[in-house]
């Protein structure tokens with residue numbers, strides 16, 4: 001059992017949990033994830049290790065309520081426990097001084113991009129961060145991101161804060177015309193890191209493809225074990241089948257077959273609905 | 288007349304092999320309960336009486352762990368069931384499991400003298416009977432759990448075991464019996480390896496695996512789940528934490544795909560995923576349990592081993608109307624156990640033999656057809672089996688909703704890739720000395736499927752056992 005030391009509500013749908021897991025905290029690196037299972041009947045779901053505190057032996061997970069498991073999770077309180085937490089899984093992000101780096105986070109994807117951004121900053125990079133959400137009140141970790149960025153830009157789908165539009169749209173404008181006003185066109189970006197919904201990552205990849213900026217995305221395929229045993233998480237990268245949990249989760253965005261990723265993410269949509277409805281019915285949650 | 292007992296022998300040979308009581312095929316293909324129900328005491332005594340107690344009992348040599356089969360059957364005949372079980376336990380710590388899943392027809396029963404003219408003694412069923420009997424008696428309170436008497440505090444050096452499949456469980460149990468403080472580290476949330484995530488409930492009830500694991504724990508073995516070694520701790524960390532030796536038994540957990548078009552379509556599974564969802568995650572109880580599984584009405588399973596048959600029979604139980612087993616050779620070459628093939632037929636699995644998929648087709652991202660080609664058997668290959676060759680122009684299509692690839696598993700590279708110095712074969716299996724399981728790294732031993740490639744439960748157990756002896760010797764003498 002893994003105890004929840006602290007819980008914070010970041011938005012209506014997104015919570016941050018600090019969980020006692022000293023061994024995981026000891027080894028975790030930015031970019032890695034954990035697989036959790038809430039109870040005996042529960043599903044195994046992957047969540048990025050949003051941060052770790054080696055001294056206090058805790059990791060933090062940021063979870064958005066989308067279906068049954070994440071709803072169950074959001075119902076847990078400080079002092080409750082999660083049955084299983086496995087990690088750290090997957091490969092760590094490549095951290096070194098690349099020069100100028102753009103870090104992009106969309107929605108709950110801002111959580112995983114944060115520790116990567118922080119470590120890249122520590123490694124001496126010049127950090128341009130672009131974070132976005134559907135609306136102002138859904139934007140998370142703004143201050144944390146601000147603290148580790150040289151430039152921070154905010155986007156919202158509905159225009160309630162910052163740039164009115166998607167992060168990919170802002171990125172395109174940024175690259176076409178250096179918004180810091182120094183030059184006409186930004187050409188010195190060494191790499192882009194983008195984490196968020198698959199559609200967002202696909203759109204970012206399209207923007208950077210023409211300018212040949214190396215772009216890294218962290219893929220969120222469906223998973224079971226997270227150790228390379230089942231193949232549920234397979235995706236196509238550069239025409240080859242890869243397992244996200246062991247070969248990734250980060251890949252070169254320009255080589256990822258996003259259509260396949262999007263399609264495979266929908267495998268259980270109907271079933272998950274059935275399961276969630278049954279749960280809501282049993283718990284008399286508002287439908 | 289020849290030597291003394293032969294008159295008796297002849298008489299005994301007349302008793303036919305006692306059939307295994309089974310659930311009715313029609314009923315069982317709709318539930319996940321165990322197919323075979325087990326002998327009654329009467330059945331067991333009758334079957335045991337068929338054994339002619341050979342002077343030179345060949346059966347024993349057929350058993351990879353050399354259980355004293357002749358003796359335990361004699362004890363059954365004398366109704367000394369507890370003693371019979373003790374006799375088995377001298378060599379085999381997991382009798383309820385082996386009695387169920389050993390390929391007996393290729394091992395102990397293959398060598399049985401009776402088998403020359405008649406059906407061999409049903410050694411596996413008898414082994415299962417005595418093991419089940421004890422579990423039943425403990426559950427009913429007739430017998431006190433014999434395990435508690437062996438529970439003891441281990442005080443010797445610490446040994447780490449990586450992976451809790453049969454190889455790891457047995458190795459740790461043997462070490463604990465010798466007094467070592469053995470800790471098993473398991474990546475998944477439940478111990479048991481393939482016994483828990485792979486082999487289905489209807490063939491090996493998880494209750495039984497759980498009890499056998501409790502027995503192992505009672506010996507003083509610690510089991511830590513959710514520990515992916517290579518990630519949370521490395522081999523070096525384990526040595527630093529005071530473990531004097533390490534046994535690697537991480538199994539053959541990497542699913543192979545065929546590399547044909549369409550394999551990433553929705554509805555195409557590896558057998559590992561299909562069985563893990565159903566067994567470990569209990570997807571067959573969905574939506575009471577949260578993990579879903581795609582339940583097709585028409586399911587194709589590709590392969591001919593135990594894994595393929597387990598997948599096919601699972602599909603049937605999940606509600607498929609049509610289940611096709613597509614295998615590229617003929618039934619004779621199928622590596623699955625005879626009993627499973629027979630059970631699958633009875634349950635209405637349709638065999639598409641001498642056929643091989645060439646493409647999986649789909650619509651809107653979902654599989655809807657599998658294209659196959661007919662095969663014929665050519666010259667024998669390296670494995671001694673006749674090589675299947677495609678017959679040109681013989682392609683055909685089957686409409687399906689789900690496809691399960693059960694064409695084999697390789698070694699999972701996760702652990703090995705965290706130990707760059709470890710010597711591997713070109714297929715990625717760990718190179719280890721026969722019997723001792725010594726690898727090229729001092730203090731690191733390996734055994735089971737990670738060394739041999741996908742094999743059997745009893746061979747994995749045997750490897751765990753002999754490695755335990757080698758680990759003991761290494762720790763005592765310090766000689767590598």
Ligand SMILES: Cc1cc2nc3c(=O)[nH]c(=O)nc-3n(C[C@H](O)[C@H](O)[C@H](O)COP(=O)(O)OP(=O)(O)OC[C@H]3O[C@@H](n4cnc5c(N)ncnc54)[C@H](O)[C@@H]3O)c2cc1C
Nearest residue numbers: 045046047048062063064067068069070220221222269272
């Ligand atoms: C490596 C990795 C890291 C992730 N990190 C985070 C994180 O830090 N925070 C966070 O909130 N989410 C993260 N996710 C996504 C998270 O795993 C899913 O939201 C979760 O599995 C949904 O479970 P559920 O039972 O609540 O919803 P379900 O009812 O199971 O699913 C609802 C919908 O969510 C989508 N979904 C289901 N499973 C997944 C999945 N594994 N990945 C993506 N979408 C899925 C499907 O479209 C589905 O219809 C990550 C996924 C991966 C693979």
Ligand SMILES: Cc1cc2nc3c(=O)[nH]c(=O)nc-3n(C[C@H](O)[C@H](O)[C@H](O)COP(=O)(O)OP(=O)(O)OC[C@H]3O[C@@H](n4cnc5c(N)ncnc54)[C@H](O)[C@@H]3O)c2cc1C
Nearest residue numbers: 450452453454474480481485516538735736742743744747
């Ligand atoms: C579906 C199926 C049906 C089968 N049917 C039969 C049968 O009827 N009869 C028979 O004799 N054999 C059968 N087999 C084969 C048999 O199950 C295997 O040969 C046997 O289980 C191998 O044992 P093992 O201990 O080497 O490995 P496994 O049982 O594979 O166990 C390995 C364990 O190690 C864990 N692990 C892996 N990597 C790590 C890591 N890095 N850190 C921590 N833990 C790790 C895994 O999670 C797993 O629990 C079947 C196999 C399958 C898949």
Ligand code: SF4
Nearest residue numbers: 350385389394395411
């Ligand atoms: S362990 Fe397996 S091979 Fe040995 S006697 Fe028992 S059933 Fe036969």
Ligand code: SF4
Nearest residue numbers: 338339341346399400
């Ligand atoms: S070979 Fe067969 S008949 Fe002879 S002792 Fe063994 S089981 Fe009995």
Ligand code: FES
Nearest residue numbers: 226228230231245
């Ligand atoms: S989640 Fe099973 S192989 Fe990646």
